[in-house]
Amino acid sequence: MTDQTPEGRTVAHSLVTMSQVVLPTQTGPAGVWAHGGEIIKLMDTAAGLAALRHAHSPVVTLRIEGLDFLRPIRVGNFVTAQARLTYVSRSTMEVQVKVMAEDVLHEKEFEALSSYFLFVAIDDEGTTKTVPPLILETEEEKKLFEQGRLRHDTCRMDEHSRAICAMD
Numbered sequence: 001m002t003d004q005t006p007e008g009r010t011v012a013h014s015l016v017t018m019s020q021v022v023l024p025t026q027t028g029p030a031g032v033w034a035h036g037g038e039i040i041k042l043m044d045t046a047a048g049l050a051a052l053r054h055a056h057s058p059v060v061t062l063r064i065e066g067l068d069f070l071r072p073i074r075v076g077n078f079v080t081a082q083a084r085l086t087y088v089s090r091s092t093m094e095v096q097v098k099v100m101a102e103d104v105l106h107e108k109e110f111e112a113l114s115s116y117f118l119f120v121a122i123d124d125e126g127t128t129k130t131v132p133p134l135i136l137e138t139e140e141e142k143k144l145f146e147q148g149r150l151r152h153d154t155c156r157m158d159e160h161s162r163a164i165c166a167m168d
């Protein structure tokens, strides 16, 4: 465990946006709708990059909370994952990921899904490591941080707390 607390970084410092077009190889058996796992992979990559930018050390995904597929994504849609840190504790970082999908032909964009990804920073030996504090610059960032703190303090894998986890 690394005890020294590094210098804080802002939310803006680690923002990540990643985009891709959904190809036929990324759909389910019907060949029409995006395979959910493909979208989750994009989200995990964007969120992990945001966590890496904040921690400046290797990170691993600990859990995914509140993964709600709000609207289906079609083959050919242009998909964008936006990741931002919402909360940090000693070694964990919570990253909110929102996925927008664009029907390019018809110039229609919609929010397809959102989730919170939790990462833990580790050192080269795989031991958990202290991450920089998150510098909060806006009222929204402060609100999201408090919500993240509540999730961190209450959400575990037991059934009692699961029901209240990851709700906006």
Ligand SMILES: CC(C)(COP(=O)(O)OP(=O)(O)OC[C@H]1O[C@@H](n2cnc3c(N)ncnc32)[C@H](O)[C@@H]1OP(=O)(O)O)[C@@H](O)C(=O)NCCC(=O)NCCS
Residues within 6 Å of the ligand: 059, 060, 061, 062, 063, 088, 089, 090, 091, 092, 093, 118, 120, 122, 128, 155, 156, 157
């Ligand atoms: C992530 C991992 C290193 C944590 O190990 P651990 O022994 O639980 O570590 P710690 O006890 O030091 O806990 C680390 C942090 O995780 C938090 N945590 C542990 N279990 C948790 C859970 N089920 N839910 C939420 N937070 C949890 C702890 O509260 C602690 O947070 P804090 O330091 O910010 O206060 C370990 O579980 C692991 O290696 N998991 C596999 C990760 C992986 O392979 N991911 C996919 C590929 S990247």
